[in-house]
Amino acid sequence: MLTCPDHMLALDSSAMSRYGSPFDDQMLEAVLGSVTDEAVLRLLRRAPLKSLTFRSNPGAPPGTNDGGHVVINTAPRLPPSIGITHEYAQTDVAYYSLVLLHEIAHVVANQLTGTGASEAAHQAFLEVFQKGGGVTRYALNRCGEGRTLSEYFAETFTAAVALPQLRANDPEGFDHMSALLGAVRDAPA
Ligand SMILES: [Zn+2]
Numbered sequence: 001m002l003t004c005p006d007h008m009l010a011l012d013s014s015a016m017s018r019y020g021s022p023f024d025d026q027m028l029e030a031v032l033g034s035v036t037d038e039a040v041l042r043l044l045r046r047a048p049l050k051s052l053t054f055r056s057n058p059g060a061p062p063g064t065n066d067g068g069h070v071v072i073n074t075a076p077r078l079p080p081s082i083g084i085t086h087e088y089a090q091t092d093v094a095y096y097s098l099v100l101l102h103e104i105a106h107v108v109a110n111q112l113t114g115t116g117a118s119e120a121a122h123q124a125f126l127e128v129f130q131k132g133g134g135v136t137r138y139a140l141n142r143c144g145e146g147r148t149l150s151e152y153f154a155e156t157f158t159a160a161v162a163l164p165q166l167r168a169n170d171p172e173g174f175d176h177m178s179a180l181l182g183a184v185r186d187a188p189a
Contacts, residue, residue, distance in 0.1 A: 023054055023074050034097035037161050039181040043108035062086060063099040065106040072099055083137025085158040098158060105157035112180050125176060133170035135159040
């Protein structure tokens with residue numbers, strides 16, 4: 001049975017599973033315990049993951065989200081190739097933590113840019129998106145398939161929470177995301 005840190009809240013251990021993963025408990029707890037940002041925790045309380053699965057699946061994407069059901073691929077990390085945030089990780093724990101954070105961003109996105117945010121904040125974010133910047137290559141142009149709002153959002157979110165060194169690539173987007181996250185942190189509990 002997986003241990004589930006209190007802060008993952010609605011994600012109780014019955015919603016977590018691990019299949020054929022080389023992860024030991026220490027690695028798993030380090031990855032789950034990496035989610036400490038108060039804004040992220042608050043957003044997860046509003047829009048919890050429906051399930052979280054750790055599964056080794058070589059060749060599959062590092063992480064996926066399907067309507068709140070998140071799968072983290074625990075197969076060994078691949079060499080950098082698509083210019084996505086998790087490729088900036090220095091350690092394996094940081095790598096899986098950044099994959100998880102990127103998928104969390106997809107799950108909570110509507111809380112920041114949709115129904116949970118003010119219309120003004122939503123419009124401002126869309127304007128930043130349309131300017132064409134990006135903290136990573138993936139944010140700029142998802143795998144050469146074109147620019148998508150959801151990947152721009154997830155990459156900017158991940159950078160603003162965990163990779164401040166990427167700010168220089170898209171200062172306006174980074175600062176806008178930081179302001180949105182700051183508003184979540186500052187809101188009354
Ligand atoms: Zn994504």
